[in-house]
Amino acid sequence: MNDTRAAGVVIIGSGLAGYTLAREFRKLDRDTPVTIVTADGGEVYSKPMLSNAFAQNKTPRDLITKSASVAAGELGLSVLAYHRVSQINRAAATIEVITGDRSPRMIAYDRLVLAIGADPRPYKVEGSDLVHVASVNDVDAYAAWHGKLKRGDEVLLIGAGLIGSEFANDLLAGGFTVTIVDPMAWPLGRLVPEAVGLALAAALREAGATIHLGRSIVRLQPAAGKGAIAILDDGCKIPFEHALSAIGLVPRTALARAAGLEIGQGIIVDALLQSSDARIYALGDCAQTAIGTLPFVLPLMAQARALAATLAGVPTPLKLPALPVGVKTPALPIVVCPPAAGSQGAWQIEGEGRDLKALFQGLSGGAIGFALTGALTSERQRLVRDMPALIA
Ligand SMILES: Cc1cc2nc3c(=O)[nH]c(=O)nc-3n(C[C@H](O)[C@H](O)[C@H](O)COP(=O)(O)OP(=O)(O)OC[C@H]3O[C@@H](n4cnc5c(N)ncnc54)[C@H](O)[C@@H]3O)c2cc1C
Structure with missing residues (x-):
């Protein structure tokens, strides 16, 4: 194995959490080496735009604002793209990374930050092994999904939470036929009261969506011609060409768990965003703070500012004001x-x-x-x- 002495601050992940932390840290410290190690291409993009790209008339490529090399140059740091971290060795303060088919390589750290995000919750129902159900939580998955869509196609959206409702509205804006299924009695069921959820349902219906609330899919089956059919628990049959699941996210904890860090729903951190290892920190969708996981942009920005100050030598506990979230549903x-x-x-x-x-x-x-x-x-x-x- 080749050992590369990166040391300094090593950030795993190039999403909004990883890049925002790097940017905030560079405002305070121009000298300490910073390395971002990321499994994807390291491009800079705003993930929230994935669910209103049609309305904004943007292609997946338009969503990328900077390449990894441009971002690295601007921030005075290294970005190791397509480097998947497979292990953290806390005793040696190194991470093991895998790049393509080359043998694993070790990278040393003084302080390690986990900004590794979350995985879409897997969608499983009878027949889901026979019918493709996409989920979109990054720009690559969005590009793959987008590439299969043709204007007018019938799209089944599974889940009417924040992301599902936004995608539904955006697909309507893109000229698709949209059917939404959710077991809850109203959209955004975990965030808003019934009257607000039903107002959104009415607006999405007016914009052209068919919505089945209080219903679950019991089976998916390939159709005789093209596409597939979803069968609901009331017997209703929904034909579709593409299915998108938006049933929530699960923080990525496997790497931290294998390294023996304390894990709950996410990687448990204290007020300084420090994990149960004093040299390892976490923020963004993978982290669990005192008030739980907070998979939104404003909390991760507050985390990034506090952690940047801590890493720059001024221990700064996280403070979070009330954080409103705008739901990108132009229909309402x-x-x-x-x-x-x-x-x-x-x-x-x-x-x-x-x-x-x-x-x-x-x-x-x-x-x-x-x-x-x-x-x-x-x-x-x-x-x-x-x-x-x-x-x-
Ligand atoms: C469609 C959509 C719309 C949204 N809209 C809004 C909104 O309007 N407002 C709002 O506040 N929030 C919104 N959110 C949530 C918000 O976008 C996320 O909370 C935020 O982008 C999470 O950033 P992150 O950096 O923590 O995670 P991610 O963006 O998931 O980044 C994780 C990074 O870690 C890397 N990684 C993971 N594992 C490894 C490994 N083993 N080795 C190396 N690298 C690894 C990945 O490649 C990636 O670069 C939306 C989310 C989605 C999906």
Whole structure:
């Protein structure tokens, strides 16, 4: 095995978490060597744009804003693209990487950061081994999926959560026939109250979607001609040419688990984003903070700023204000600022039709979360100011 002494700060992963951390760190420290080691091509792109690319008239290539080499040059660091990390050796402070068919190589680190993201939750139902069901969580998977679509094709979307609803709206914008199936009684079921979810369902239906709520697929089967059929638990049969699963993400923990780090739903980190090994940190979709996993952009940016300062020598605990998320469904614009997980209270709804304001009233009085739709999304800034911080 060849040993390459990269040392300094080694970041595994070139998603928004990896690159944002590198950028924030370089603002504070121009000298310490930084190496990004990544299994993909290391291109810079904004993942949220994957689910509104048709509406923005962008191809998968248009979504990439910088190549790995341009990003490396601008940030004064190395990006090792197509280098998959297969092992962390904590005792030696090295990682083992695999590149193509060459034999594994070792890279040393002083501080190691895991920014390795999450995997799409596998979708399994009778027949799912016979029918291709895609999932999209990076630009390569998006390009592969996009390459198979022809305008007008029938697309089955499994899951009406945030990502599923956004993809549904975007596919409608791209001229596709869209059918959505979700076992919950309304879209965005884990984030918003019924009235808001049903307003979104109405808007997506108006835009052309067929939506089956409170229903599950019991079987997928190849069709006699082209495409396939999904059979629902009420017996309904949905013909489709392409299926996309958007049923959630599972933080990537295998690498950390094999290295003996503490794992929960994600890689467990403390207020300094430090794992159970003092030289190893984690942020972004793979990390589990004191308030759980936070698979969104604003939390990872706050994490990146805090961790950059810590790595630059000023230990900086993570602080998280209330973090609203804009749902990219132009059929009905929505902003959600969900209450912290496990909060007790009840939703209170104002407004009507497309324009709703839902406030989650906590037990001690006062709103601790909100969801806004349509014209009332303009109240976002005002309401955010009054929300309690997620981590003070
Ligand atoms: C379609 C879609 C739309 C979204 N829209 C929004 C939105 O509107 N607002 C919002 O706040 N959030 C949104 N999100 C969520 C947000 O995009 C993610 O939280 C964020 O991009 C996660 O970044 P990350 O860097 O943690 O993970 P990733 O982007 O998944 O990056 C992980 C990196 O780790 C690398 N890697 C993994 N394993 C290894 C290994 N063993 N060796 C080397 N490299 C490895 C991968 O190659 C990759 O470079 C959206 C997500 C999706 C999928």
